[in-house]
Amino acid sequence: MAEKKNDKLLIIIAGLIIGVIAAGLAFLGNPKNMGFCIACFLRDTAGGLGLHRAAPVQYIRPEIIGIVLGAFGAAFAKKEFGSKGGSAPMTRFVLGFFAMVGCLMFLGCPFRMILRLAGGDLNAIFGLVGFVIGIFCGIFFLKNGYSLKRTYSLTPAEGYIFPIMEVIVFVLLLAKPAFIFFSEEGAGPGAMHAAIGFSLAAGLIVGVLAQRTRLCMVGGVRDLALFKETRLLWGFIAIFVAALITNLILGGFKLGMTEQPVAHTDGLWNCLGMLLVGFACVLLGGCPLRQLVMSGEGNADSAVTVLGLIVGAAFCHNFGLASSGEGPTPAGKIAVIIGIAVVALIGVVNTYVKAEKASEAA
C-alpha cells in the first residue's frame, strides 16, 4: 500500500515539474499556451523538413527531439528499452494520421489542451468535453474486446532507428542547411520559440519524467472510467495546477474565449476535433506524448504512429484542413467527420470481426 502512495506522489511531482516547464517555455519564447504541444511541434517539424509549405509553422522543435531522447535514455538506464513492434502498423499509422487531423481542428494535442485551460482559454473546455466523449467511444470498443493483436520482439536495431532519426533531425536544426525551412520573424507560431538549449533541456526532462511515470493524457480519463484508477489522472491535474500557477505568476493567464493565442472560438468543432483525438488515442493505447515516449523506448509501432501524426500534419496544411485563429476550414470539418467514421470502422473491425474468429478457434 505504501508503494501505491509513492506511485501517486511520484506522478504528481512529475506533473508539477512538467507544468512549470511548459508554462516557463511559453515565457522563454514559445507561442502562448504552447510551451508544449506534441501535435503543433510535430506539425512545425514537418514544416521545417519541407513536408508542407505553410510558412507560419515551420521550425524543427527541439522539445520533440528531447522527449524521444530523454525517454530513450531513461528506458535504457532502467533496462526497459527493447525493440518491439508488429501490432497492426498500418492501422496505427491511419489512427495517428486522423488523431492529427483532430488536433489541428482544435489547435492542440491533449497536452496543449491542459495548457490552454491553464492559460484561461475557455474554448479548451469544449475540447475537453469532446475529448472525454471520444475516450468513452474508445472504451466501448475496449470493453468489447478490441485489440490490435500482440507485439513481438524485433531485431535489436529496429528500436534504435527512431531515436537516431531524432539525432539527425537535431543536427539539421543546428546546421541549418538551405533545404530546411524556418518561419521568418513575425510570420507566425513557427517563428516563436525558446532558445534551442532551453527547448532541448525541457524536452529531455519531460521525456525522462514521462517515461518513468508512464504519463498519458488519454490514460488518465480512460483508467478512471475503466478501473477507477486515478494515478494517471493525477499527473494530468498536476500539470494543470502547476501551469496555472506559473501562468498567474508570469502573467500568462488571460480568462476568456475571444482573442486567445493560437485558438478559435468555434465550440462545436473544438469539441468534435478533440472527440476524434480521444477516440483515436484510446484505440492507439496512448496520447501523442505517450507515443513519442514509447517510440523512444524502442517501440516501432509507436514510431509508425508518430510518422502517421507527422504525415497527417503535412496533409492538414497541404489540403487546407488545419484551423487557424479565424476558425475551422470547410475541408477540415469534412476531414474530421471522415476521421471519426474511419476510427469507428477500425474499432468495429478489430473488435467484432476478430472476436468471431477467436470463438471459432475455441
Add this chain to the structure above:
Amino acid sequence: MVDARGQSCPIPVIMTKKAMKSNEDYYEVLVDSKTPCENVTRFAQSQGYKVEVEEKGGEYLLKLSR
C-alpha cells in the same frame, strides 16, 4: 492463466479483470514489458489480491493470490 504478452495497456488489465469474474483465489498473468506488469499489479492489489512477480528473460509472470 492470462497470457497478455505483447498486449499494450490497458488491455492486459482488462484481460485480468475479465478473468477475475470467475472469482477464484489464484490467477497467473503473463506479460512481457514493465508497464503492464505495474498496471496489472496495481489493479490486482486494488481488488484485494497479493502479487508476486517472477521475471525471466524479459517476461513477467505475475502470481495473484488472496
